[in-house]
Amino acid sequence: VSSGYDGKIKVWDTKTWQLKYTLAKHTGKIRAIAINPVNGTILASASRDGVRLWNLNTGKQIAWLTGHQDWVQSLAFSRDGRFLATGGFDRTINIWQANTTEVAQQ
Numbered sequence: 850v851s852s853g854y855d856g857k858i859k860v861w862d863t864k865t866w867q868l869k870y871t872l873a874k875h876t877g878k879i880r881a882i883a884i885n886p887v888n889g890t891i892l893a894s895a896s897r898d899g900v901r902l903w904n905l906n907t908g909k910q911i912a913w914l915t916g917h918q919d920w921v922q923s924l925a926f927s928r929d930g931r932f933l934a935t936g937g938f939d940r941t942i943n944i945w946q947a948n949t950t951e952v953a954q955q
Contacts, residue, residue, distance in 0.1 A: 850891060850905075852879035858893055860905065870908045874901060880922050885947065887930030894921035900935055902950060912950040916943045 852858045856879060858872040877897030884891055889905040900914040900921050914935065923936035932953065936942045944953045 850882065850884060852882045852893060854878040856895060858882065858891065858903070860891075860908065872903055872908055872910075874898075874910060880920060881924045883924040883926055883933070885926045885930045885933075886928060887926075890947070892924045892926065892933055892935075894924055894935070896920050900924070902933075902947075914943075914945065914950055916945075916952050917941060 850858060850860055856875040856877055858879065860869045862869050875893065875895035875898055877895040880894045880896055882891065882893045890911065891903040891905050892900060894900045901910055902912040904911055917935065917937035917939050919938040921935050921937040925934045931947055933945045933947050934942060946953050
């Protein structure tokens with residue numbers, strides 16, 4: 850998986866190094882990206898439109914996380930894949946339940 854300032858996330862086949870598909874719903878520069886170690890979902894933040902959760906296998910958006918008032922520059926999944934963390938320029942860190950995308954703690 851790669852991303853850039855063009856707002857696109859590219860998913861590559863690591864056996865052939867061919868582009869599988871491009872995720873292009875973000876309207877701003879991609880600031881951070883994380884991959885769930887358990888199920889391979891992709892978490893990405895962009896400068897203008899918050900954080901989106903993607904299904905790596907289908908390329909479809911699962912959720913749009915809107916718990917910050919400013920850009921999100923840090924993303925991480927817990928080792929067991931049950932939680933994800935977002936850190937923003939609004940000086941907040943949110944811990945989310947990965948399966949419901951509800952804020953568990955701020």
